[in-house]
Every structure is written in structure tokens, then in C-alpha cells.
Amino acid sequence: MAAEPAVVLSVDPIRSMQAEAQHSGRASWGHWGDQPDRYDSWSNHSNRLVPVYTFGMTLQSVTGKNSVYRSAKDLARLYGRVPDNTLNPTANYCDQTDVYRLQQEAVAVGKTRIILLVFDGMDWTTTRTAAIATTGTVAYREGRGTGLSFQDYRGAPTDYGACVTSPANSGTLFDVDAQAIHNPGGTAAGGYDPLRGGVSPWDAGGDLRYLMGRSREQPHAVTDSAASATSLFTGRKTYNDAINVDVRGNPIEPAAAMLQRQGWAIGVVSSVPVSHATPACTYANNVSRDDYQDIARDLLGLKSISHKTDPLPGVDVLIGGGFGVDVENDQGQGRNFEPGNKYVADSTLQEIDSAVGGRYRMALRTPGQSGATVLAKAAAEAVAGKHRLFGFFGIPEGNLPFQTADGDSIPVNAPPESPDTQDALKKKYSVGSPYTPADINENPTLADMTRAALDVLGTKQRFWLMVEPGDVDWACHANNIDNCIGAIRSGDAAFRAVVEWIERTDTWNTTVVILTSDHGHLFVLTEPEAFATPD
Template sequence: MHPNSGIRFCVSCLALLLIVEFWQPVFAQGSDPIAKMQADAVATRRADWGHWGPNPKTYSSWKTHSNRLIPVYTFGIDLRSVCGQNSLYRDATAIEALYGFLPDETLNPEAEYFDQTDVYRLQKSAIESGKKRVILFVFDGMDWDTTRVAAIAKSGKIYDEGRGEGLHFLDYRGAMTDFGYCVTSPRTEGTRVNVDDQTVVNPEGKVPGGYHAALGGDAPWRPITDAEYPIGKSKQTVHAFAESSATATSMTCGIKTYNDAMNVDFMGREVLPIARTLQNEDFAIGVVTSVPISHATPGCAYANNVHRNDYQDLTRDLIGRPSIFHPGGLPGVDVLIGGGWGIDKDKDAAQGKNYVPGNKYIAADDLAAIDVNNGGEYVVALRTSGVAGPDVLTEAVQKAKQNHKRLFGFFGAQAGHLPFQTADGNYDPVVSYGNQKPVKAEVYSKADLHENVKLKDAALAAIEVLDSRSDRWWLMIESGDVDWANHSNNIDNSIGAVLSGDEAFATIVEWIERNGGWDETALILTADHGHYFTLDRPEAFVPTTTEP
């Protein structure tokens, strides 16, 4: 035996052990075809059934957002006032008023699509028409292809255009319903800010927004003629693609603004979100998310800030505590339920000089101040060791209703989000792909699954408390894990996240039908932006059954 052979053997064994540890979740998924498809695609960087990004020859060539048109589904109201002949993209003057300039190649006299800011106007119109309950349901990052692959995986029904079928929100016909698609491009990309001063350094940014339908497609299922256009790299026309805070601001305030803005205009000036307008008219206000409580989308439901990453200050606005933007404090929302539990950091430069070491999303003093046990206004439901999350939340709901108090729910697993559901309905993700390499899958403990809630639990809890506080209320629900899955180029997680949100939709619809129906309710279900997944072979996701 060679004197070094034992060392080589040990090194080889160690390497094998590391490989086994990294891919262990994959080995456990032998009977889960979509998990295997995801794992194989990451291992080979190829998949004949789909790809992420502009390069169809590799499974992943892009891991962030795109400028695609995104779907909008309405229930209890229709889209006639904003689409087709009423699309602002048919009117140069309206486009210029919206962006503050006329973007290149954006005027389209035949546009059927509308703008994301119209989602704000639809909510206003719903209230003006007499609706007493408005729900804005945001599947963060869910574009048309993401929806389609989830629908096919669930139902086995393949479609190639239009609204489609196979999910609760695609199929539901118990109310007036409509389907359309909108432009999500921001006003600008490349704006710099100072979070300590809450000022904008370069108001005009670097890259203008807009939408060129001939390059990106005039409907979500139409061919993209320039693969680089949706990611702002076209050699013909360059338009900024969106991120979640600018798009959420469009839906809550009805304006175009710079990427990373939270309910402020391109100059950094405060814009009033619809929730605060309605609160002034005695509406109860609720915010629910599957990701941290003050991420871009839930934060934009109520707060103001020049940058989306100032998490503790955004939470302060949400819960009515003095913040950097509102030293006197806002009234705060009636219900806030989401993630962020257990995510502690000693430092966070992105949050400025007033960051308080500890939980990244809510300072300990703020949490203590809002608790009814300390004289605050909120019944606080925290992830609790050894106690089922739904039980913790249900008990808090009952206390809030009985004592006419507000509700704050704080849960989460590894990165602060609720555990990721996979396509088979379990919570066992496999390997993702990011930063040009495989990324180890999250693994949840029994405690993670037992002590957390599902999005449907949080949504129903919010509705019950809101309805006990007022017969008029506004609620934002965010299925934020769709975006996280798509950033990770993980089709298994992406499908699971859509199905989890769809389950929450079905739960909400059941409550509405048992509580007065749709005469006084409007629900808008949409995404804040798209990613860049292309489904090349839909039949690969049709469920198969094996005879015993």
C-alpha cells in the first residue's frame, strides 16, 4: 500500500460525505418527480422542460426580476375601466403624465394591457361604488408562466394562452370576475438615497422605465422577440425592470417611482397609500405576509421611506411607533401578521444610524411597547417553543376580538419567512441554484413546522379581527415566497408557493361566501412583477398516476 493511500482514502471519504450531506434532501425525494426535476436541472444545468433567463441552453442564466407583463385577476369588480380602449398606453399624454416623460417605444395605440398603477385606481373605484371590503392579494414574483406551471402541476390541464385553468383563483366563478395584464416597469432605476436624512441624491436615476410591446410581447404568452429586453440589456431599447417596492407603491399609491422607493415619489416626497386614506374614513386596516413583516410589499401597504431596506423604521410606521420618516408616529394598522421571528443582527448599515441591535425587523423596545400586557394596543402572537402556531394565533385572535384590540403576529423559520411548501404539498425543499452554483436546500425541524402558521391561517385570522373592528376594512395579503423561490431558480418551491397562496385564496373565498358574499367585497389578485422562467415543455408537469 502506498504510504499516502490512507490519506487519499480519508479525503475521498470526506468529499463523499460532504456531497451526501449537500444532496441528502434530493436523495429522499425519489418518489417526488418535480423535486427530482429540480435537482437534476441544477446538477446538469440543463432542462428540456424549462429555463430561467434569456439563454434556453442553460437552466439558469438569470436569477432576478424581469419586465414581463403580469396577470391581474379581479373578483367582485371588472377591468373594463382600465384595459383595451381605456388603456393609458394608447395615449401619449397619459403616459407622459404617468412617468414624468414619454418613454421610448412605449406608446401603443393597440394596447390591451394597462398599467400597474391602475390597480390602485381599481381599489378606489371599488370603494366609490359602495364596496365595504377590499382585499389586495399579491403573489410576489408570480408572472404568467409561473402561474401556468403551477396550474398544470396541480390539475394536469395544459393551456397556452389566456387566463387558464387549474387553480382556485383561475377557476372560481362565484363572483363577477375578470382577467387582464399590466406593465410593471418603474419610473427609473439607479436612484441613490440617504436613509438617515431620508433624502434622494439623484432624482432622475440612471435607467428610465417604459414598455416596448414589440420586444417584450403584447400579452404574457406572446413571444419575446428580444431575449435581452426583459432584463434591461437590449441593444434596441432599454427600459428599467421592476423591483417589489416600486411596484407595491404603484399598487398602493397609484404613482410611478424609482426602484427601492417605499410610498415616496421620485424626489423622496411622501405619497399617501390607499390604506391610510381609508383609515381616515374609519376603515380597519390589515397586512399579512409569508415573509418578514416589513419587506417591500407589506411595508408599502402603509409605511413611507426612501429605501426598502430600512426594515425597523418601516415596521415602526406599520405598528404606530415613532419612525425616521414619521417622528410623531402614524396611527398604525389594525392587524399585522408575518415573518421575521428569530432573525437577529448586531449591525445593519442599510438601516442607518438608528438601527437597534437585535431582531432585524422589529426592535425589542417597539415590540414591548405595543403589547397589551404593557399597556399597548396589540395582542401579540409570537412563535412559541413547543406550541402549535395555529393555536398561538387562534388564542390571540379571540383575545383581540373579545377586547376590541389590534393583533400582531410574528412567526418564521430560517430566513424569517414561513417554511417553504414544495409542489407535492410537503415542506422538504431540494437544492436551488444561485450565484453560479448550487445552493443547499433549507431543512426544517419538527419545531419549524409545528410552531409556525400557514398563509391561509394568517389571512383568516386577519379577516376575523378586521371584521370585528369595523364593517369596512382593507387587507393586503402577500404570498411572498413565490418571489424567493423564483430568485433561487427553484421550480419545486415556486410551484409550492403558488399552491400555498392559492389555498389561502380558497380559504378567503369560503369566508366571504359565508359572510355576506360579494356585493360588498372586491378582491384583486395579482403579482408585483415577473421573473424570467420559460415553460418549454408543459407536459413534463402533468401529474402521472401509477397503478398499484
């Protein structure tokens, strides 16, 4: 069984560190971006290599001599061309599209359970920072590392590597209503230059401007979560904003939908809205990641803008955030947008409810009731009644409450008028006010959601499950290292829930677990010891 790492910090110094850095605008122990004298100069993604951990299989078929980055022919197939300065005859890293190929390999050798954990926005540096904060020691400076459950678990054959996340391109324009692309190829092409980005995730020689996509000499596009998740689940590079469509807007069938046609059950779990980019890419098709209500229709088996006459069958389990986020207008969702819930249209919620003849047993955030209890009860009733399961929770921002580094949910607040939130992304993803007791009680944790999904899917002979600790990305956009560490630890708890289920059911011989990220951010850790236990 994966043992829970003990947090050794007896007070909350990391919250204090974040608060001081946020207030003063600088920190000796680290910074976000390429400006060491400014704590928060970059709030977006980066082209850093990100980690890949496998359990129940190895990475041998896609790394080392088998890396696509060693072959011009393979790169041309992957990107549609050989990107500048990307061919690397000694590359040991793989591409995130190889995660799709690993899933294919697992099926080919007879695996009947595929579980992916996609830590949105987590890279090697933030993983290491979380490991140091968890154990209180600076235990490694390169490699797989130790301190978190997914780093230390050895209950199954396991492997570790790194992958490239760059998209086919950025800057593509599209029409949501027509589901059409205006400028295939966009404005900036993808690729990965190891001399600028680093040959490993811990390579200290990386050009930070390059990793931000701001190098004038080599401006490779930086991915968003939609293009990267499409790569993970379909094996295809595409443009930023795409949900399982290619660079020309043609639909691509993801692994989950393909397996569903072969009789597999499908589950999707996220700590952020259920129709956000990563959960969307497990199953839906859309030219725009922002067309949330139509994406939810795809996920839940209803007619959508992409499947007007022949809807997708829908997933068996969908659990995540977005509850209570109501808006009157949203131009990004096209003419068929319905005022009400932003992420799942109110009419969709009504139609899918098993209480009125729909296919889903509903578990919604309920005033005065424990979210974990509401969800577990609904999962049991879904199994008993042979229903699917839909869980809808969250706070007004759409996500589950952030866990922070010390395990509580008391993040540093950044009110909209604060200088820390003048940046649009930081303003969007910063915590604006303290959580209420109801926010904590009425929402399950990501681990609770994972257990509920496994309770339902575990009754099936074959299943595919994706679990997303999506709040890692939100914390990084907010330049909040306290929330980032807590979100990684929350995802680590979900990993433990997965392996505990596998061990309890004695199914490692038929199960593969792949844990990775869709992209990195750009936190630079300059004093690792600051996150360790004081003497």
C-alpha cells in the same frame, strides 16, 4: 365555495426534476433566463406583463380602449415623460398603478371590503406551470387559464387581464438618515416596448434580453418589489427601492392610510418578513426598502425616521415573518438601527405588546406550540379585548417554510458551497438546510394567517386587507421551480380562505377582491408536458 384543486402526482417528480436541473445545470423542460442550455442563468426580476384577476368588479375601466398605454398624454402623466417605444394604440393591457384606481372605484360604488392578494414575483408562465402541476394536464396555452382556485372561481363577477410593471426609474441614490434623494431620475428610465416584451403575457415573440433589462437597443428599467408595490397602493410610478415616496423622495399616502382616515380598519399579511417591501408599501413611507425597523415602526404606529414627531396611527392587523432573525449590524438601516431583530426592533416589540399597555395582542412563534393555534387564539383574544393583532413567525431566513409542488415542505436544499448558489440572489434565497419538525409545527400557513386577519377585521364595518404570498418571489430568485409551484399553491389556499370567509358572511355584494403580482421573473417553460401526470 372555491374547491381545493387535487394534486394528482402520487410521487414527487417535480422535486426530482428540480434536483437534477440544479445538479446538472440544464433541463429540457425549462430554464431561468435567456440561455436555453443553462437552467439558471438569471435570478432577478423581469419586465414581463403580469396577470390581474378581479372578483366583484371588472377591468373595463383600465383595459382595452381605456388603457393608459394608448394615450401619450396619460403616459406622460404616469412616467413624467412618454417613454421610448411605449405608446401602443392597440394596447389591451393596463398598468399596475391602475390597481390603485380600481380600489378607488370600489370605494366610490360603495364597497366596504377591499382585499388584495399580491403574489410577489408570479407571472403568467409560472402560474401556468403551477396549474399544470396541480391538475396534471396541459389545459391551456393562452388567456386566464384553469386549474388553480383563483383561475376557476366563479362565485362572483370576475375579470382577467395583464399589466405593465416597469418603474419610473432605477439607479436612484438616497440617504436613509436624512430621508433624502441624491439623484432624482436615477440611471435608467422605465417604459414598456410591446414589440420586444410582447403584447400579451403568453406572446412567444418576446425579446428575453429586453425583459431582463439588458437590451442595448431599448434598456427599459426592470422594477423591484418596492417601486411596484408603491404603484399598486398609491397609483404613482417611482424609483426602485422607494417605499411610498415619489421620484424626488416626497411621501405619498397609500390607499390604506387614506381609507384609515375615513374609518376603515387595515390589515397586512405576508409569508415573508412583515417589514419587507410589499407589506411596507401598504402603509409606510421611506426612501429605502431596507430600513426595516423604521418601516415596522410606521406599520405599528410608532415614531420613525419618516414620522419623527407625528407617527402614523398603525395598522390594525400585521402578521408575517421575520421572527428570530437577529443581527448585530445593518448599515442599510441608518444610524438609528438597534441590534437584535432585523425586521422589528426589540424595543418596538416591547412597546406594542398589550400585556404591558400596548395596542397589539401578540402572537409569536412559540417552542412546542402549533403556530396555527397560537395565532387563532391571539386573534380571538384581540377581538374579545378590542386589541389590534400582531403575528410574528418564520424560520431563520425570515419566511414561512416553503410548501413545495406536491404539498409537503421538503425542498431541494442548495448549501452555500453549491455551484447553484454562487449567484448572490440564489445564495440569499435558496434553502440551506432541511426544515425541522418544529419549523413546520410552530409556524402557521399563509391561509392560517389570512383567516386570523379576517377574524379580527371582520368585526369592523369597513376594512382593507392585503395578503402577500411573498415566497413566490423568493423561490424564483433561487431558480427553484418546485418551491415556486408550492408557493403559488400556498397563495391559492389563502385565496380560498378569503372567498370562504366572504361566502360564509354573505358579503360579496360589498366586497372586491383583486389578485395580481408586483412583477415577473424569467422562467421559460419549454416542455409543459413534463409537469403533467405521466400516462
